[in-house]
Amino acid sequence: MAVTDHVDLPTFMEGVKKRNPGQTEFIQAVQEVAEDIFDFLADKERYHREQILRRIAEPDRVVSFRVCWEDDNNNVRVQRGWRVQNNNAIGPYKGGIRFHPSVNESVLKFLAFEQTFKNALTGLPMGGGKGGSNFNPKGKSDHEVMRFCQSFMTELYRHVGADVDVPAGDIGVGGREIGYMFGQYKRITNQFTGVLTGKGLEYGGSLIRTEATGYGAVYFLANMLKTRDQDLVGKTAVISGSGNVATHAAEKATMLGAKVVTLSDSSGFIHDPEGMTQEKINWVKTLKNVRRGRISEYVDQFPGSSFHAGKTPWGVPCDVALPCATQNELLGEDARELIKNGCIAVSEGANMPTDLDGVHVFKAAKILFAPGKAANAGGVAVSGLEMSQNSARISWKEEQLQQLLVDIMDGIHARCVEYGQVGGGHCDYVRGANIAGFKKVADAMLAYGVV
Numbered sequence: 472m473a474v475t476d477h478v479d480l481p482t483f484m485e486g487v488k489k490r491n492p493g494q495t496e497f498i499q500a501v502q503e504v505a506e507d508i509f510d511f512l513a514d515k516e517r518y519h520r521e522q523i524l525r526r527i528a529e530p531d532r533v534v535s536f537r538v539c540w541e542d543d544n545n546n547v548r549v550q551r552g553w554r555v556q557n558n559n560a561i562g563p564y565k566g567g568i569r570f571h572p573s574v575n576e577s578v579l580k581f582l583a584f585e586q587t588f589k590n591a592l593t594g595l596p597m598g599g600g601k602g603g604s605n606f607n608p609k610g611k612s613d614h615e616v617m618r619f620c621q622s623f624m625t626e627l628y629r630h631v632g633a634d635v636d637v638p639a640g641d642i643g644v645g646g647r648e649i650g651y652m653f654g655q656y657k658r659i660t661n662q663f664t665g666v667l668t669g670k671g672l673e674y675g676g677s678l679i680r681t682e683a684t685g686y687g688a689v690y691f692l693a694n695m696l697k698t699r700d701q702d703l704v705g706k707t708a709v710i711s712g713s714g715n716v717a718t719h720a721a722e723k724a725t726m727l728g729a730k731v732v733t734l735s736d737s738s739g740f741i742h743d744p745e746g747m748t749q750e751k752i753n754w755v756k757t758l759k760n761v762r763r764g765r766i767s768e769y770v771d772q773f774p775g776s777s778f779h780a781g782k783t784p785w786g787v788p789c790d791v792a793l794p795c796a797t798q799n800e801l802l803g804e805d806a807r808e809l810i811k812n813g814c815i816a817v818s819e820g821a822n823m824p825t826d827l828d829g830v831h832v833f834k835a836a837k838i839l840f841a842p843g844k845a846a847n848a849g850g851v852a853v854s855g856l857e858m859s860q861n862s863a864r865i866s867w868k869e870e871q872l873q874q875l876l877v878d879i880m881d882g883i884h885a886r887c888v889e890y891g892q893v894g895g896g897h898c899d900y901v902r903g904a905n906i907a908g909f910k911k912v913a914d915a916m917l918a919y920g921v922v
Contacts, residue, residue, distance in 0.1 A: 477519055480509045487528060494577035496798060499827055500584050501528050503842075507905040511890075521921065523913045527587065530557045530580060531564075536626040538604060540619045543612055552623050554602035554630050554638075557583035560915040563634055564600030565590055565851060565858075567641030570648065574603045578798070582641075585822055586851070588908030589844040592883045595855035600636055602627070608643050609763070620651035628656050633664040633861070639854045640669040642797065645715070645760075650674075665861025668854035677857035678869045679876065680850070685719025685820060687849015687880050688793055688841075692818035693727060694884040695839040696791075698898065704728030707746075709789040711735045712796035713766045716820045716847065718756050720793050721747055733784035735796060736766040740784040743769075743776040788812040795820030803828030810836050819843035830901060837897050845883050845904040852879045 478486075487501050505524065512518050538550045553576060556564045566586040569579070579601045587599025604623060608616050631638060640649050649669045656666055663675075670676035679686075689703075696702055706729045710717050713734040721731045730746035734755060743751070751773060758764045767778045785792070785805035792814050794801045798821065806829035809817070816839035819825065823843055825833070833840040853876060860866055867875075883904075890910075891903020 480505060483509070483524070486525075490529075491577070491580070494580060496577045496823075497580040497584065499799075500581040500823060503823075503827060503830060503901070504584075504588065504905045504909070507899075507902040508909050511906045511909070517917060518913055521917060523916055524909070526916065527558055527909070527912060528584065530555050530583060531559065532556050533576065533580070534630050535576070538606070538619065538622050538626065540615070540622045542615050548619075550604050550606045550619070552602070552604040552626060553579050554627060554636070555579045555583040555600060556630075556636055557599040557601070558587045558912060559598035560912050560919070561591060562596035562598050563632075564636035565597035565639070565854065566599055566601040567603075567639045568644045568648075568652075569601070569603035569641040570606045570608050570643030571603070572605055572607045573797075574605045579603055581798070582822055585844050587912060588905065589848045590851055590855075591908040591911040592845055592886060592904060593848050593852040593855060593879055594882055595852060595879075597637075597851065597855050597858075600638070601641075602638055603641065603644075606643075608648065613647070616648060617651045620648050621655040624652040624655040625659065627652075628659050631656075631666055633666055633858070637665065637854075637858055638667055639851070642714075645669075646671055665858050668857040670857070672866075675857075675861050677853060677860055677872065678867070679872045680853045680857060681715060682719045682722070683853035683876055684716045684847050684850030685721070685795065686723045687852065687876060688716070688720050688795070688818045688820040688846045689723040689727065690849070690877060690880040691841050691846040691884055692724075692791060692793065692816060692839075694881065695816055695818070695841060695900070698888075699839070702728065703791070706730070706790040707732055707788070708791045708793060709733045709784045709787050710793045710795055710820075711740065711784055711800060711824070712794075712821065713755055713759055714795075716850075717793075717795035718752055718759070720795050720820050721752050721755075722749065724791075724793070725749065725752065729791065732789070733787055734766055734769070735784055738765050738767055739778055739780040739782050741766055741769045741776050741778050742784070742787055743773060745775055785809055786812070789814050791816045791818070793818050793820050794824035796824065797821055798823045799826045801825045801829050803832055805829060806832035810838065815839060817841065818846040820847050822847065834899060834901065840900055841887075842901045842904050844908060845887050845900060848883055849876055849880055852876065
């Protein structure tokens, strides 16, 4: 069989599994996209001939390196670092850096693959990449984190640049870590360029970057509800996570009239039947960002709430759900429970938080379901706006950025609706996001020829 011949989905996925043995997260991400793309490609010979999906599912490069550092007891520690540069057909590689014990090549390849479509959906000129290390910043002193970040950037700096690859923060990488890495990049290269986003406002950062991912996920949720002549007023919302994305999703949902009743971390979730006020959300932000405490402490501060150790919040009855913690946190059985309890809409604040079984359950039930590549694109969109501000050596006002974020999320929603119509007035947002993101990247790749 010639490579230009059409293959079916099972044959395609068999090839992906053979080329990426044991990389379950990456295979899952490719499967989810391919399920929708194969139908779209059926009558498009050029995409087949040029092997576009096969090429997108093979990263441009995967860089792996050793990161050595010393802890406060003068012990030499060794971690592994990676940068996965998946596709730069429409712009410089763009995607976060994650520091967490779960990080491995499979996780980063899945994230870089997803990032390629997510960035395309924003309408901004950004390719897809992702990086990180199995380093765990929890429990480390500021000096230990600094030494690790400096060692990490000493290897990474030769692979990134304002017009090459622009990393951002992700799980385990916040303003502190970005500052240490940017300082080391500047020290090595003697250049002050927009090589990282998520920087402090004092040295080239953008307003509303912190809020953007969580706010954007809620804006997308509101857009979905609007298609059914509904809004968030009076809706009960369950949210997982308690970091940056989750707290700002809770904040914006509350602003728009929803009652947020849960947050979580790796130890379990809290349930506050009265709903969270801005005061309570601010307390959680301080708990997580300043004191670096556990969500279980919430129940001591706010009587009437309860903590459920080792559990996720998907069994709590709700109207809408926002998974904002990590990948594969919402399983098929959780999806069935949400639907049984009356959930009508799910907007993913995290990357691939719903497993493949859960995605199929939501699709079959025809509830409003927004995949992360669409719903949580607000964060990378504002990162793209930070890149623009850095290139022009200017800073935009908050009102302008807030409006740009709303406009970008409206645009992403419109693109998903354009390609996601499946009859009967229902929009399959997963299909719409996958096809819209794929088409933009694929058409750029066709323009370049075989490279």
